[in-house]
Amino acid sequence: MxxxxxxxxxxxxxxxxxxxxxxxxxxxxxxxxxxxxxxxxxxxxxxxxxxxxxxxTEAEMNAQMSKDKVWERETKSFVDPEQRAWSRLGIEDPHQVLGGNATQNPGRVKAGGRKLPPTERRAIEILEAKDDWTKTEIRKAYKALIKVLHPDINGGDRSQEEQLQQVVWAWDQIKQSRNFK
Structure with missing residues (x-):
């Protein structure tokens, strides 16, 4: 010792x-x-x-002592992370949270105003369609994507096979849905 x-x-x-x-x-x-x-x-x-x-110098000594108080780690500003958190919700001022934006749920209702289950919402995004389209219009978008992604049409290129599987899954979700005419 x-x-x-x-x-x-x-x-x-x-x-x-x-x-x-x-x-x-x-x-x-x-x-x-x-x-x-x-x-x-x-x-x-x-x-x-x-x-x-x-x-x-005394100034250098005081600066070192200030660093030692926080184990030589600079403190991060709280303003930036907080501002980013509010901006994700579309709010510029935190006091707006109590206003009209407080009742909106950006994940459920899109511009068309339709409420869709999460699987169907995801399927619409994959098929690059809009939620106010009919099944016929969505099927046209599905066929266009199949023509682009299918390996038989692309000379055997299988690099987009995962994306193709997602497109087929998405069409199955829409096809079975009662939310589309």
């Missing part, structure tokens, strides 16, 4: 001392991983004279 390195074979670096140098002390505040090796008496003497802030 004394800090002595029992395996050290060094001699004390104090001029004129022949005791074993078992205690290390940093050479400078800038270089804390390079050490002097002293005996017990001389390391005590060195530590009493040690000043981390030697050669710094």
């Amino acid at each position: 004394s800090g002595a390195s029992e395996t050290s074979t060094r001699i004390c670096e104090k001029e004129g001392c022949n005791q074993p140098g078992k205690y290390r002390a940093p050479k400078a505040p800038d270089v804390l991983d390079d050490f002097y090796w002293f005996c017990k008496d001389h390391v005590r003497e060195y530590n009493q004279q040690w000043n981390f802030f030697h050669g710094t």
Whole structure:
């Protein structure tokens, strides 16, 4: 617990001392991983004279002490994340949350004003259709996408196979739906 390195074979670096140098002390505040090796008496003497802030101005010392209060981590502004959170809801001023936007749910009702289950809403997005289209119009969009994505039409190119599977899934959702004429 004394800090002595029992395996050290060094001699004390104090001029004129022949005791074993078992205690290390940093050479400078800038270089804390390079050490002097002293005996017990001389390391005590060195530590009493040690000043981390030697050669710094008072302003530099205060700046370092301020950094040390937060473990040298800069604090982040709370304004930016909060502003981004409100903007995701389409609100510029947090006080608008109590106004007309408070009753809107942007995930359920789109511009057409139809309420659709999440699977059908996702299917509409995949097929690049609108929720006020009829099944016939959506089927035309489905066929157009199939022509673009199918490997038989693209010379055997299977790079868009996952997207093709999503399009087929989306059409199955719409085909079985009662929400479209």
